[in-house]
Amino acid sequence: MSLTLYNTLTRSKQPFEPIDPERIAMYVCGPTVYNRVHIGNARPAVVFDTLYRVLNTLYPKVEYARNITDIDDKIMKTAAELGEDISALSTRYAQAYFDDMAALNNLSPTIVPYATQHIPEMIDMVTRLIEKGHAYNIDNGVEGEQGHVLFAVQSMSDYGALSGRSLDDMLAGARVEVASYKKYAGDFVLWKPSADNEPGWDSPWGRGRPGWHLECSAMIEKHLGDTIDIHGGGQDLIFPHHENEIAQSCCAHDGKPFANVWMHNGFINIEGEKMSKSLGNFRMVNDLLEQYPGEVLRYVILSAHYRSEQNFGKDLLDSAWRSLDTLYGFLRTHNDIEAASVDISDSDAYIALLDDLNTPMAISELHKLAREMHSAEGDNLPLAKGRLLANAGLMGLLQQDPEQWFTLSRGSDDISAEDVEALIAKRNQAKTDKDYAGADAVREELKSLGVVLEDSREGTKWRRG
Ligand SMILES: [Zn+2]
Incomplete structure (x- = not known):
């Protein structure tokens, strides 16, 4: 079984050929930590987490690095506005990012490098680029200019190969800082004075x-x-960020290729509109998590192919929640069945994922597997359950206890789980006291709050109905 990926560099889908099958190296650009992240920032994390899971089924060791940019003008500006120490601010928002990503069921990358912990390595790379004639420093004594080091893009013959555009086109389409001390308008900053x-x-x-x-x-x-092997990120990073990463790394390494496969996920639109400051329609992950379980957000993101533009909105979230209810409902029915361990190498969901991460197809296969489990009997049941859970696990879905799933809050007006438990305890006490009318009253009260009780030998289970 082989993995096929779409490569932005070649503009085609091609079989993935690792540099070293014993060790796969994947890098995804992480966040600049100066605020909470929106759902568009979550998409690459979910997409490449899914790819990481798939790669782990194929290769013994996958090194997945996702950085934290903890020094940046936006961080400095926000820290000044809040009167907060820069490192305190970046530490706080890095942790918030980790929390949000964990809530979406993303595994931790194997390496999480912080920019401020790699300054000597950066200085070393700039030094080499200057020595090799790919960069120049401004040493004119003019305040505000002195101390800049710029990359000379014209020193690289195939600059722009990733986006496939000429230098002039790229400059016309992007906001490039014009500065008189630049030799060429497209030259970009490697180092700047503080x-x-x-x-x-x-x-x-x-x-x-x-x-x-x-x-x-x-x-x-x-x-x-x-x-x-693989470098990933959102498609908004292709130019200038990824072009410039390629320029720096290839030139520092005398033309050696930088990344064999470049993968980019598409944008997320909100209710049909682009997320923008002017529309004020950013959907922050932590706000969404107050209304929806993280798995619902993950399901929505994976329900579209990663390269397509994705629409995001209430209807989609609600229908994803209903779909997950259906899947967890089947699992709940068979909660007492132990899932068998199964070989998924020929499963249709896995084959779909190997085809450039066709997650929409893989998700529809999950529904098929859930129905198969539901109609399975006897010895087939543990196998069917094992197949469903193993395939869902490739996408980070359906790994919660189904009983737990149905106790998750359905909105901010919901009665809390603690209050439900307290009322169940009150009802149990009423039953012990042979106050059956009182016990029934509690059951009715919970029912009016959207909570259904089920008595069994192990005690009372509850779920939101
Ligand atoms: Zn990057």
């Missing part, structure tokens, strides 16, 4: 801080090597 009140590190070009693109190149070189 004012006394700004964070900075000593370097051969004076006290300063790294440019954003440099961070990923230096961290990849350190943790994964000169050439990696």
